[in-house]
Amino acid sequence: MFTKSSRKPLALLAAAASVALLATACAESERDPAADSSAPFVFASAGDIKSLDPFLASDGETFRYSRQVYETLLEHESGGSEIVGGLAETWEQSEDGTEWTFNLRDGVLFHDGDELTAEVVCANFDRWHNLTGAWQSSNNSYYWQTIFGGFAENEDEGLPDSRYVSCEATDELTAVITISEYSSIFPGGFSLAAFGILSPTSLETIADAEITGEEGSYTLPDYTSEPGAVAGTGPFTAQEWNRDQAEVTLARFDDYWGDPAGFETMILRAIPDETARRQALEAGDIHGYDLVAPADVEPLVEAGFQVPTREVFNVLYLAFQQETSEELADIEVRRALAHAVDRQRIVDTILPAGGEVATQFHPDTLDGWSEDVTTYDYDPELAEEMLADAGQEDLTLDFCYPTEVTRPYMPAPRDIFDVISQDLESVGVTVEPKSFEWTEYVPNTDSGECSLYLLGWTGDYNDAYNFLGTWFSVKNDAWGMDEPELFDAMAEASGNPDPEERNAAYQGLNEQIMDVLPGLPISSSPPSIVFAENVNPPEVSPLTQENFSEGSWKED
């Protein structure tokens, strides 16, 4: 999941907003949900959604909403990371991996009454493929570009050729999607929430929708903020999006093809402050929230709330930008810094229970994880020696961290920053702290503003390339690392259709990466989610892709 979601820019605003939310929520809390099964289930997240059409989004909060309303060809199994059928009941790939045949479910209805057919699926893919103008900006089609590269007609020369070739409806319920080359990002790519299938009527009404404005300040078309303008097939329909209160109201879709949703109404509400989220839950204003602060887990369990454990599916890392700081181009310096950081302490004292020190750039739950990578144990004396040998006793580095944000992989960025910078200072490195708000932080680190910075990634689907390829497939400004051999090996591994060979290649890549050491993987930790006592919670997902239709009120 991409990390561009954010909190409100100012703490003041956030505080004011949460006070306002609490105030408005009080009126609702008087109803007793247990007594009335039609009561809305209110779930708080850290940020508001960006758009009602998931294609335009790249952030987890929008996808949390869109997974309830739109469905994709493939999905992840409930509570796991295995890929299972979504709108497609079964699927197969041709031997060379370029032809994907999807056998769609029969009798799937859209919210507006249309029927799902193979032609509808193809119409959706063709629409994305043929987008023009501002739609081709990576701000508006991030995931299309990640998975399929470019468009039918690329308007920017920097865009790669499109991997998407065609989609053919061979019969009523069989769609065949052809891609230009095999890649390990499939079938995972077909499960991304951004590729939720829209109804044919919706596609017609939005065919002329345009994005106006300049890079960085786009105005999305009106339909993206009109609930019901675009119909999906999911268990819920979008009823209302109240931007002032950062609240999306969903209603059960009665003609859903699968098991109907347990809640009649569900409200997704944004409460940026984690303390305010906890207080809202304790006050009964909300019935669950995501990203529980590690310290709150135990008190919440003791108070009778349900805090199911997620599997670990993310990684937090400290990046060494080799171009921003010339000193970091020296492998000995990078190794020294890696030895200087006490990662175990971060895991023990700051991260939630179940977190562990990461030895490589993806969690051990993924195939391709290698036991034989070079490890860098905490050894400040050795670090100091290595720095002296490299002639960098007086090293000065700027170090960035984000403010006013918690991420699934990083519960308290400043505390983590504090610990690491203290560790670095104690081996003689002078740290110049730099902080940015989240919305500026991601672009700044991407463009190489920072020599050292903290960032992480939550996997979108079960494939090592989703982690490694995101960072190390080409030379980029986020890392400043120029290792053509590594990039070639990465492309080769991803293009290998044989799963066993591919995993072996990923293991080799992990070992290679940890020798090159572009950054220091710090930890993998499970983000916590909490539900009220009177709720049967949905299965929690390691990919943070909960399907809320599984939840219901407990009967008593």
Add this chain to the structure above:
Amino acid sequence: MPTTPNAQNPAEDAQDPGAGAPEGSGGTSLLTRKADRIDRLAELMGPRDDGSGGAGIWLTAFRRLRRSPMAISGAVVVALFVLVALFAPLIAPYSATAQTWGGEVFPNQNIFVGPRAENWLGLDNLGRDQFSRMVIGARQTLLVGVVATLVGFGAGALLGGTAGAAATLGGRWGALIDNVIMRVIDMMLALPTLLLAVTVAALVGPSLTTVMLAVGIAQVPIFARLLRGAMISQGNRDYVVAARALGVRRHKIALTHILPNSLGPVIVQSTLTLATAIIDAAALSYLGLGNPDPSFPEWGTMLADAQRFLSSAPQLAVYPALAIIVTALGFTLLGEAMREALDPKLRK
């Protein structure tokens, strides 16, 4: 004015035209009240017959101060605070930034270390000695307070002095200059102090210098108006008339005669401003506009930090909060006592 210590001045409420209106209903009543108080202080140095038997105004004021419990308690607090701040590195038993006991505190499991023999106030959330941080933090707080007050004092005195001198000695053009400067000052005065400070801080970006500048600039209008008032009330006194009759040059009269005699109320105001500056600086740090280096102890930042652990380790928030309150109270007590001592009408 939420951040300006309120004066116990009965005469002021009676003069306040907006007294009947609800609090904060408009800028006028706030502006008038604040302006009135500043003007009142400025007048104190004017001509009067208070029967003090020829003793200088400072001497009588000091005699009154010595008997005031308010002044004494204020002075004790201020003296203690200044001593701690000045000798902070000697007093602090450990480094304020070293996470020496980092392995003993587990904020993710709500395990904190309270007061114990080696750490008098316990450890903070990263295993640093809380007592050392408080002591070093005092130093930051004093530095911010003093520099901010100096900034306010300097810029305010320049503007107010120019306006005052122009109004007293400048004739028609002088009145115009005075008018222009004072209207600008009035506009600044109409903005709440903290809002003005936040605006400045937002423009410059977060740093310790920003806080000092922002808080200082927010104090400029008060000092300017005060000095101008004092200078105008001095302008009609006999020694000025005499100097003019003798043909002393006007800028000389302003600089060597009027200005030194007008500084009294400004110095008193400085004491009060220090209290405001400390609170405002803490508020700015609390809002995340302070020093971006998080390992640098500052009471406001420490308070903002401790918020997250309020339910499991309230002491982390209590220490800096208490320190801010007590220090600000000390300066306010001393400042108010000095003001009252200078004001014969308020004498009991």
